[in-house]
Amino acid sequence: MSATKRLGAQTIKMQYPPTIIASATIVGEKEGKGPLENTFDKVLDDALWGESSFEKAESKLMRETIMLAVEKAEQPMSNMHYILAGDLLSQCIGTNFAVRELEVPFFGLYGACSTMAESLSLATILVDGGFADYVVAATSSHFCSAERQFRFPLAYGGQRTPTAQWTVTGAGAIVVSSNGNGPFITHITTGKIIDLGIKDANNMGAAMAPAAADTILQHFSDTGKTVNDYDLVVTGDLGKLGLALTDQILKENNLDLQDKLNDCGLLIYDIEAQDMHMGGSGCGCSASVLCGHLLKEIKIGNMKRILFVATGALMSPTSTQQNESIPCIAHAVTIEKELR
Amino acid sequence: MTNLMTYFNAFWVGGIICVIGQILIDKTKMTPARILVLFVTMGVVLTLIGVYEPLVNLGGAGATVPITGFGYALAKGAQKAVQTYGLLGAFTGGVTATAGGIAAVILFGYLAAVAFNPKEK
Amino acid sequence: MKKYTKKEYGKMVERSAPKTSMFQNLLWAFFIGGAICVVGQLISQYFRNRGWSIENVASGTSIIMVFLGALFTGLGLYDKLAKFAGAGTIVPITGFANAIVSPAMEFKREGYILGVAGKMFVVAGPVLVYGITTSVIAGVIYYLIR
Structure with a gap:
């Protein structure tokens, strides 16, 4: 089979x-x-x-x-x-x-x-x-x-x-x-580990950006979908710098997501007022934004189809001390309000 | 030197030593632990070559309170003890001169850890 | 995705990295660091007025400064100041006390032996290792060239 x-x-x-x-x-x-x-x-x-x-x-x-x-x-x-x-x-x-x-x-x-x-x-x-x-x-x-x-x-x-x-x-x-009437999960794009040599554990956004871009590009190429098919492509916790870098890589690869690209790490805080530097991070960042805000928006119909791309920096305190670079990954999930 | 002048000197000498640390942090991404190690080592070396002593005479606590001053106390203690006890003094002098500070750090460090709990930022 | 070499990407990150207002950092470090040293000067002046020897004044001042550093760390105030002051709070001996108290306090849950006492020197231990080692070497050099 x-x-x-x-x-x-x-x-x-x-x-x-x-x-x-x-x-x-x-x-x-x-x-x-x-x-x-x-x-x-x-x-x-x-x-x-x-x-x-x-x-x-x-x-x-x-x-x-x-x-x-x-x-x-x-x-x-x-x-x-x-x-x-x-x-x-x-x-x-x-x-x-x-x-x-x-x-x-x-x-x-x-x-x-x-x-x-x-x-x-x-x-x-x-x-x-x-x-x-x-x-x-x-x-x-x-x-x-x-x-x-x-x-x-x-x-x-x-x-x-x-x-x-x-x-x-x-x-x-x-x-x-298996039973229910949405939101539905229709596509999954599983990321590969990407490491472009960033070693600074205080700059995880920059480390993860290539992984996020790679998975997003792969998703669009695998599914044949275009920007217009999505209301939002939301990354997990790239923060300000990581998101800008991802956007730049996507554009250099001929994918312009315009204002549809955003990041949970930027959505969750008032970056300036709360003095969050580049934004939020951690497993809970993408999780709490998805499980609260994003799914609510889909349920009430403000968004019909989103690509949720959670990003991970796979270093440990040991690897950081040993001056290793940071392997990163991003997985994408398509969530739709209704099946078309 | 007027009394007020000693405070002013302590202020700017101490301030400048801290500024050097800040430049290293901002420019080289050195972690605080590395800065401390570098500064204490520099304190010892500068004392050995006779550069730090004049700075202490000028700045007072401005030169002794920064961690370079800990290096200064260590080196000066070692030198003094060498004068009295010879080579043995190289081993005993530094720690003897700084014993008060080291014991205080351990005692107060322990007591503070027992008495307080860390707060979320 | 088109291939990026690590060098290419490193340059790309550097170009996009946020520019820090270094001047502001330096100003903070200067004023707070200087102010802490003035406190040290006040304390040493007090001991000097009591007729203590130079060595005892130095030790006494260190002890009080360390006490203050430990106290403010315990109260959760030292890290708040450090957020602005940076090296202005790291470099003075009070910062050394902060480096000892903060891990000791943090690891209390892991017990008083390997938690508090064991973790105490995680940040500050290297300072003692390098400080004492170089001072012994300096003493030996001094012995040889004297």
Whole structure:
């Protein structure tokens, strides 16, 4: 049997496009003060959320978000066939501890900040392939737990460089199902790892831009779609500099997305007023913007078809210290209001 | 030198040493840890070649409070001890002269860590 | 996607990178760094007025400055100042105290032995290693050329 759902080199087209039947997102205080404040299900006012460590707080964030999404899907947790999730912490402890109490078959993923698109891609494949009726795709990040793992202690008096981004405290979860009337996931373009030699872990936008551009170009070439087919092409957490670089690469490859190209890291904060330098980053960045703002816009019909391109910088504190460059990835998912 | 003048000198000497650090951070993307290591080492070297001492005489705390001053104290302590104890002094002098600061950093560092919790920014 | 060499892309990033207002940074570093040194001068003047020896004045001043650095770090104020002051707060000995207290505080959850005490010198340890090592070498050189 040959693979009949493939489209071009890196894209697959769903035969029975699965539906996003519910989504939920919980974010931290800073995110709740940004321009998307009304699109989140819950905004925390305490970074620890009553827990004794930031890692535990992140786990709780993930667990509560998954539970909320499943509740909004009006299904018992036991109906979930799989949970696909991951986070930024070493060995994905944020996720593993969150899922511990849920008693659902689980695949742990690591795609750094691309995890929302990665988990959504695989959930869609499982449902479209007839392996599951309900799958949860989720991811989280927490400013404080990420900061201590990847950078410096919170109270350390270092200066953030101008290209630095701010790790979003937030989690997003989506329930993908075989039954439902949209929004539908119709296409998935899986990215390749691209590394153009950027070593500065405080300039992840620049490191990830080529990966984002590559996946977007591949998607358009595989599907034969044009700019006019989309209302929005939204990247995960490139930030200001990364988005400008992506746009430049796309144009040099004859793809002009005009004003349809945007980035979740720019949408989530009021960059100037909140002093966010280049914008938001982290798994929770694209996840909370997708699960709140973007899916709401699609449901009410303000957008008919979007390409969600979550981007991930796949370095570790060890590789950074060893002066290695940053391998990056981007996965794209097409989300449509209705099937045409 | 008037009393007020010593404060003014401390201000600009200290300020300029910090500005050199800031130029290194902005221009070379050196991390703060590297800046500190470079500065303490420079403090030792400059003291050895006799450049730092005049700066201390001029700037007072402006030259001793920056981390280069820690290097100065280490080197000067080593030199003094060498004069009294010979080669052994090279080993004992530096740490002896800076013992107060090092013990304070450890004690207050520990106490502060026990007493306070980090706050989210 | 057309192929970009790492060099080409590096240049592209450099061209698009945001330009920092270095002058403003330098001004902040100068004034805050200078101000911290003035505090040091006040403290050492106090000890000098009490008739302490030069060595004791230096030690006493370091101890008080370190105490202040640790206190302000604990209160969560030092990093707020450092955001503007940059090297103005990193270079003075108070910054050394900040580099010790911040990881110690952060890793309290990992216990008092390997957490607090172990992580204490993550940033500041190298300063002691290089400072003490070069001072011993300087002492030996001084012994030889004296």
